Amino acid sequence: MTTASFDPRALRDTFGAFLTGVTVVTAKDVTGSPIGFTANSFASVSIDPPLLLVCLAKTSRNFATMTSAKGFAVNVLSEKQIAVSNTFAKPVEDRFATVEWMVGPYGAPILGGVAAWFDCSMHKIVDAGDHAILIGRVEAFENGVMAGLGFARGSYVTPALSGRAVSAAAEGAPLIAAVVERNGEVLLIPTEDGRWCLPQMPLQSGGTLRGLQDYLRSATGLGVEVGFLYSVYENKTSGHQHIVYRASAEAGESGAGQFFAIADLPLDEMDSPATADVLKRFAAESVLGNFGIYVGDEKQGKVHPFNKRA
The missing domain is CATH 3.90.79.10 (Nucleoside Triphosphate Pyrophosphohydrolase)
Incomplete structure (x- = not known):
């Protein structure tokens, strides 16, 4: 499909051909309560300075909290954490009730058993159509020993x-x-x-x-x-x-x-x-x-x- 008018579903499916990892992005709201959501639109940006990005839909119920937070964490899920991914992808009342987590060095929630995590300060927010790009500066990180969870064409790998x-x-x-x-x-x-x-x-x-x-x-x-x-x-x-x-x-x-x-x-x-x-x-x-x-x-x-x- 090459015309200027795209079928949104077809475009989404085509984007889905790209094999990605699966992350849970976390932060704290103004009351100090943890929030989080599953995301695969994550990428490294720079080593010096240490920057990464995640994309967040403007329709997300977490949009206001995330864009006003002092920072956020990216938790790279391991191949054994499909259930965690599903939990943070659904409208569950307390997503953190069924997972182990701790407060990271910069203050964002860090999940247990992940393949890697990055605790970030908010570096910049870039408007991008129906999404916002959250660019975080890595303040602390840890590389685990588990293999990461993959995702392509709507399925976990x-x-x-x-x-x-x-x-x-x-x-x-x-x-x-x-x-x-x-x-x-x-x-x-x-x-x-x-x-x-x-x-x-x-x-x-x-x-x-x-x-x-x-x-x-x-x-x-x-x-x-x-x-x-x-x-x-x-x-x-x-x-x-x-x-x-x-x-x-x-x-x-x-x-x-x-x-x-x-x-x-x-x-x-x-x-x-x-x-x-x-x-x-x-x-x-x-x-x-x-x-x-x-x-x-x-x-x-x-x-x-x-x-x-x-």
Whole structure:
């Protein structure tokens, strides 16, 4: 969409393609009571002086308090704090009742168990359309040991599950593949016996994503970006472990294979029933845009959903 008149929902969804971290921004109101809200519009600004920013909607019920506060804290949530994110994203009467917290060195509430925190003085407030940009000067900070919680396309992403799944699949004779999608179509590669398969390659030592992305770009001649892990399973019939990622391709004619509309995928002509099952699930999940990670074998397993935002 390139016209001057945008569909706000479509624009929001497109912004949501960018994988971000998840934070809880906290402060104290004029009575000294803690307030906080979930935000993923957070970024570092400067090291010297130490500055960061968060964005706050002017319609937020916290807008007046935040813009008049002497400072605020940014709590970077860990991958185990999805429930905390949901609590501070909902209109709960006392959001701090179910979490551990303390008063930070500069006075803002600091949550327990976070991946990192920054306690800031208010440096500047910048008007930005229907939002305000709060620029804070870092007065104190701490870097924890937990991995951060991710968020993209309306879903939470945790790195631990992906790491465990790939490590498990690396045992045996692993193949790494991708469901390469663009504009509602999926790339399939013809096999020597006249069937179709996903673009795939043997798993190389020393890395997965870089090798897969280089292979896809070389084979298709297109710009291809590898995204989230999608499926990890053992095919006991062939003796292979399969690691499947989602990927997106740019427009243009592919130098390998053929793009099929998701509704017209030749599921009866795939190289194995397991590949057909991967594509059936992808077609079903594409309708809602809510994807998960399958872990199991070619006959049974479990889909671990990316937890949806409340």
